[in-house]
Amino acid sequence: MSAALPAPVREMLLVDDDPGDRALIAEAWSTHQPPARLHTAVDGADALAFLHRRPWPAS
Template sequence: MTLDIKLFEILLLEDEPADAHLVRISLRDARVHCRLHHVLDGREGVDFLHRKPPYQDAPRPDLILLDLNMPRMNGREFLAAIKAEEALCDIPVVVLTTSEVERDVEASFKNGASGYITKPVDIEQFTAAIAQLSDYWFVLTRLPRENK
């Protein structure tokens, strides 16, 4: 008998390689059964969600982790763009950023973010934050599943 475990699909929009690496390691250490897809900015994120080359085989993410401060299309613009699209607006987006500015928090929630996490500077705190995030989204919360 084979167990068919569906991996959670996470899309990470992050332009800093070190932060992306920390997210990957933190998810692994938290034993989250997921596939992490990483893009560098909002334009690549939109292309991923629309399955434009080179992302034509991209899965629909169960969760998006979004940095606000990226080149080309920043996280604020990305969030507004996908929440305006009926086909994408139900994907939960958690902002994962260095910004502690209150107007960024308010704007993120106003534009449809499901959560807002300020990246801890300490690596252990960062890992703990990702573990708590994954517990909430993949253990406690029931997400809609696509049957495609």
């Protein structure tokens, strides 16, 4: 008998310059099933830094 493997954790990148929108979406996303990890960026430069795994500028 084999044990079922857990579902992979999904990763999502949210790019939005409005802190209120990011907070609202993060709250809604926290109930997503199966669970997903939400990353946020405030602009295109932050998003590209994340995607290229470079250090993010302080924002």
